[in-house]
Amino acid sequence: MPRVIEFLYHTDTPILRHVLGGRAGLPLSEYLADWRARLPALFLGLAAVTAFLLLLTHGGVRSLIDRALGPPPAPGAMAPRAGMTCPRWLVVNATIAAMLGAQLLEVFVPGDRWPFSPYAMYASEHGPSFSWRGVYGVSDGREFRLRDPRAIAPIDPIRLSYAFADRHRREWTVVPPQDSMLRAVASLYERTRLNGDHAGLPLGAIRLYENTWLLRRDLANVEAPARHVLLHEVRLDE
Amino acid sequence: MSEPRGVTAWLGARVHEAWFAPGDARDLGVVRALLAGMLLILSFWYQRSFELWGTLQPWVWDPVWLYRATPPGAPGAPILLAVLWTWRVALLLLAVGLWTRASAIVAALTGLLVLGLPQNLGKVNHDYGLVMVCLMVLAVSQAGDAWSLDRLRHIVRDAEGPFRREEARRGPEYRWPLVLMQLMGTLVLFTAGLAKLQSPGAMAWVMSDNLQNTFVRHFYTHDPPLRIGLWLASVPVLSRALAGGALLLELGAPLLLLLRGRLRAVVTTMVMLMLIAFGLVLGVLFLHFVLALGILFLPWRLLGARLAAQLPVRSFTLIYDGSCRLCRKTVGVIAAMDLMERVEVRDALRDWPGLSGRFPSLTQAQCLESMHVVRSDGRTYAGFAAYRALAWAIPGWWPLLPVLYLPGVPQVGQMVYERIAARRLEQGCPVPVSAGTEMTGRETRS
Numbered sequence: 001m002p003r004v005i006e007f008l009y010h011t012d013t014p015i016l017r018h019v020l021g022g023r024a025g026l027p028l029s030e031y032l033a034d035w036r037a038r039l040p041a042l043f044l045g046l047a048a049v050t051a052f053l054l055l056l057t058h059g060g061v062r063s064l065i066d067r068a069l070g071p072p073p074a075p076g077a078m079a080p081r082a083g084m085t086c087p088r089w090l091v092v093n094a095t096i097a098a099m100l101g102a103q104l105l106e107v108f109v110p111g112d113r114w115p116f117s118p119y120a121m122y123a124s125e126h127g128p129s130f131s132w133r134g135v136y137g138v139s140d141g142r143e144f145r146l147r148d149p150r151a152i153a154p155i156d157p158i159r160l161s162y163a164f165a166d167r168h169r170r171e172w173t174v175v176p177p178q179d180s181m182l183r184a185v186a187s188l189y190e191r192t193r194l195n196g197d198h199a200g201l202p203l204g205a206i207r208l209y210e211n212t213w214l215l216r217r218d219l220a221n222v223e224a225p226a227r228h229v230l231l232h233e234v235r236l237d238e
Numbered sequence: 239m240s241e242p243r244g245v246t247a248w249l250g251a252r253v254h255e256a257w258f259a260p261g262d263a264r265d266l267g268v269v270r271a272l273l274a275g276m277l278l279i280l281s282f283w284y285q286r287s288f289e290l291w292g293t294l295q296p297w298v299w300d301p302v303w304l305y306r307a308t309p310p311g312a313p314g315a316p317i318l319l320a321v322l323w324t325w326r327v328a329l330l331l332l333a334v335g336l337w338t339r340a341s342a343i344v345a346a347l348t349g350l351l352v353l354g355l356p357q358n359l360g361k362v363n364h365d366y367g368l369v370m371v372c373l374m375v376l377a378v379s380q381a382g383d384a385w386s387l388d389r390l391r392h393i394v395r396d397a398e399g400p401f402r403r404e405e406a407r408r409g410p411e412y413r414w415p416l417v418l419m420q421l422m423g424t425l426v427l428f429t430a431g432l433a434k435l436q437s438p439g440a441m442a443w444v445m446s447d448n449l450q451n452t453f454v455r456h457f458y459t460h461d462p463p464l465r466i467g468l469w470l471a472s473v474p475v476l477s478r479a480l481a482g483g484a485l486l487l488e489l490g491a492p493l494l495l496l497l498r499g500r501l502r503a504v505v506t507t508m509v510m511l512m513l514i515a516f517g518l519v520l521g522v523l524f525l526h527f528v529l530a531l532g533i534l535f536l537p538w539r540l541l542g543a544r545l546a547a548q549l550p551v552r553s554f555t556l557i558y559d560g561s562c563r564l565c566r567k568t569v570g571v572i573a574a575m576d577l578m579e580r581v582e583v584r585d586a587l588r589d590w591p592g593l594s595g596r597f598p599s600l601t602q603a604q605c606l607e608s609m610h611v612v613r614s615d616g617r618t619y620a621g622f623a624a625y626r627a628l629a630w631a632i633p634g635w636w637p638l639l640p641v642l643y644l645p646g647v648p649q650v651g652q653m654v655y656e657r658i659a660a661r662r663l664e665q666g667c668p669v670p671v672s673a674g675t676e677m678t679g680r681e682t683r684s
Contacts, residue, residue: 038436065252072248072252073254078254082254082410083410091378099374099418100418106429113302113303114302114367115353117357117367119367120430121433122516127447127451130455154288154290154294155298163297163361184294188294191293215458217472219454
């Protein structure tokens, strides 16, 4: 499979690229790593299905299930196509196949096909330190993190952080420079401020930082990260 | 016991049964009404600033596959507002079951924009995935065959022949949509468990400091409403037990499909509580997803029946003129809305021999001239008062109760009733047995 991925990565057939989900915007190593990460689940899934089918070949197992669920319908008791018309039967089965197929595709094939997106529910491994992109405003020489959702509505601070952190991952749009992204955030802030949605002062500058924290349960360093690296700044008062 | 058969035939029969065994239309109807109602109510909070997405420049645009063929950026605010309100109206119609198929299709299509648009703006929100899938399934299903105004319209249209209380509608069309939605819900949880097995691995996820770090980390990036996460992080054994329990519940979620009755309700509640607790501790509550799980898996009709049995609502005997088409329509609607099964419907013509013995103070002529209702304690109502008495027994009419007791309303109501009753006589529903009566619109005790 890695060879297939490599071949597809380098191939230039438009249809194939479309099937693959767009331009190969990431290095090949990322696609291979993603495949390796999904391999255990694929193996586990196939092994579980095979084991289940093998178990079912044993009549005793089937009897056990019958005892738990009640006897299965007799062959003659099942109406052909469950009593539905042929077109309706096709629609119903196509719906079931499409929904389940899309959900299973999400498990085994990289991508995020909303509304079938895989939701990992905090599966990522978190260590005692982490880095996070944060947007800061500067008013009267005082710097503050934009954490109030009302100040940058409809964007929220989490979405904002992802928007900056994942810029290089965007495969389907021309990614605007950080400068114009920060200006856009500043204009959101100014609009909500003028609307009276928050009591913030006008911004003199807006900054993007890469923060690294060492986690503390007393939260004493929330506003004082161990590393606070300025990535970009836009002066608004010039 | 089942007859011996090959594994393929056995598996085929089991799969067929799982998807297409006759289901109850009321189960699907309840899910439709609750799901659409929930989305409608939450839309006034979650989509309260929806039109603002239209003011954003495409600087944050990162389309999911559904939107890759569209121009970057959201449509303008007026278009978004129009779509949002179309969605809300469709959800309202879907919840009450009026033009159900059409409203389900419109709700699903507009939902792709209302729920789907924010997915293109920086981050995919997994809260909306399951409810969007459910809307798509409902659009293909026959979800309006029970618990719906469409059903009442159908009863009114087909009020031919003597009244018969409807049998519960059953069929495969009421099972597969429910099974599909439930399966999709459990797959979301199962894939979350699977993701933890893939990376970092079950042992690492459960036994390391991972969950403790996650609890603390969210105080740096989110605003958790409860500070209990900091305490949990200080008790490693507890954090690990929570992680293990969560992983077990996620991986075991598909088993929910096999559970029935009280056990299913208990496990569903546990999963919901787990998701709510994590939401409060981490500051990320997936309310749509949690509520959808509850709607799909809790035995609502059973809970409703238990609740109804506890309510101090009396039962009634409704006596009507079975030869009158208008009366049959009315009684059909009343019977369909009698969710607590407190109303016994009797025809004054066909059932009179039995009724005369039970209610000696009533005459057949009285009962043929106006609808009569006898409460379980013997109190008798006729005309408007009969409707008002029935309103206590029919949950769908409860919101009307305060209005029905306002001064002047009984007089106007009785006038309207008498006018309609008179028109019924003019329109070919003559009273079969002639007899005078003075009972309309008043209460008596038999």
